[in-house]
Amino acid sequence: MLIPSxxxxxxxxxxxxxxxxxxxxxxxxxxxxxxxxxxLSLPYVHGEGTYLAAVCxxxxxxxxxxxxxxxxxxxxxxxxxxxxxxxxxxxNCLVGVxxxxxxCAALAVLxxxxxxxAVRVFQSRWGSLRPEHSAK
Amino acid sequence: MRxxxxxxxxxxxxxxxxxxxxxxxxxxxxxxxxxxxALIVLGIKSSYxxxxxxxxxxxxxxxSLSAAGGALATYALAQYTPLGSVAASGVVGICxxxxxxxxxxxxxxxxxxxxxxxxxxxxxxxxxxALAGLLTGIIYEAxxGVFDGVxxxxxxMAAAAxxxxxxxxxxxxx
Numbered sequence: 001m002l003i004p005s006x007x008x009x010x011x012x013x014x015x016x017x018x019x020x021x022x023x024x025x026x027x028x029x030x031x032x033x034x035x036x037x038x039x040l041s042l043p044y045v046h047g048e049g050t051y052l053a054a055v056c057x058x059x060x061x062x063x064x065x066x067x068x069x070x071x072x073x074x075x076x077x078x079x080x081x082x083x084x085x086x087x088x089x090x091x092n093c094l095v096g097v098x099x100x101x102x103x104c105a106a107l108a109v110l111x112x113x114x115x116x117x118a119v120r121v122f123q124s125r126w127g128s129l130r131p132e133h134s135a136k
Numbered sequence: 137m138r139x140x141x142x143x144x145x146x147x148x149x150x151x152x153x154x155x156x157x158x159x160x161x162x163x164x165x166x167x168x169x170x171x172x173x174a175l176i177v178l179g180i181k182s183s184y185x186x187x188x189x190x191x192x193x194x195x196x197x198x199x200s201l202s203a204a205g206g207a208l209a210t211y212a213l214a215q216y217t218p219l220g221s222v223a224a225s226g227v228v229g230i231c232x233x234x235x236x237x238x239x240x241x242x243x244x245x246x247x248x249x250x251x252x253x254x255x256x257x258x259x260x261x262x263x264x265x266a267l268a269g270l271l272t273g274i275i276y277e278a279x280x281g282v283f284d285g286v287x288x289x290x291x292x293m294a295a296a297a298x299x300x301x302x303x304x305x306x307x308x309x310x
Binding site: 025026027029031032033034037039040043050053058061063064065066068070089090092093094095096099100102103105106107108109110112113114115116117118 | 148151155159165172174175176179182183207219220221222223224225226227228230232237242243246250251252253254255257259268283284285286287288289290291292293294295296297298299302
């Protein structure tokens with residue numbers, strides 16, 4: 001179920017992102033539409049549809065991130081895929097607790113933000129060393 | 137006090153991580169988990185905003201009421217209709233986005249909707265759901281500046297409120 005989880009997460013995340021960017025919906029409306037469509041359709045078209053609907057909903061919450069946090073579709077795809085991965089790993093965690101999907105989405109977004117932060121720090125340190133290195 | 141509210145947002149992830157490490161993990165998955173936790177710590181550091189402006193008492197009241205309303209509506213739709221919790225939260229979210237956006241109450245109402253997605257094994261009665269919803273509204277107003285712009289922030293608040301409610305009502309079956 002790992003691959004269907006990641007694929008459905010990426011699709012839902014990009015769907016939510018598109019609804020916000022191109023249809024100018026608010027983040028609440030975009031996420032709610034993705035959740036409603038996934039919740040109504042997937043349980044009837046796939047054996048594990050209920051789980052996949054939860055993954056799609058989780059990715060739609062990640063798509064509620066601000067423009068500064070996730071600005072490009074490629075970034076949204078990475079974060080949504082990460083949401084699907086976290087949902088797969090954490091299937092047996094916080095079972096039945098409302099907000100579980102949002103927590104998984106937040107972890108995916110925070111991990112992505114952490115990765116970007118680490119890359120920025122690495123580039124600024126490496127960038128500042130480079131001229132000194134070339135001057136020698 | 138500021139740090140306390142920030143820590144409340146970390147409760148769901150901490151409980152989830154604790155439950156995850158109770159399961160048998162290979163060293164490879166353990167290493168992935170460690171790296172992932174390190175990235176999350178960096179993410180929290182980069183998304184933390186020092187400047188915060190707390191809302192007024194009226195903001196706390198309206199946010200709490202709309203979150204409790206969202207929670208009760210979602211719980212009722214999920215438990216007493218064939219919609220299921222995911223679609224129920226979608227219906228409540230669309231209604232909140234349509235009718236509560238002008239008063240800026242759509243976000244707390246949608247956060248409340250996540251509370252209503254709880255299983256009856258965790259939140260067994262409507263008063264428990266209402267209390268968790270009220271707590272979500274309070275947390276929503278109290279954590280301005282914590283995880284701002286991070287998708288899933290509302291769900292984290294809802295999960296923290298549900299866990300606090302379960303603790304207050306003496307256990308549940310987590």
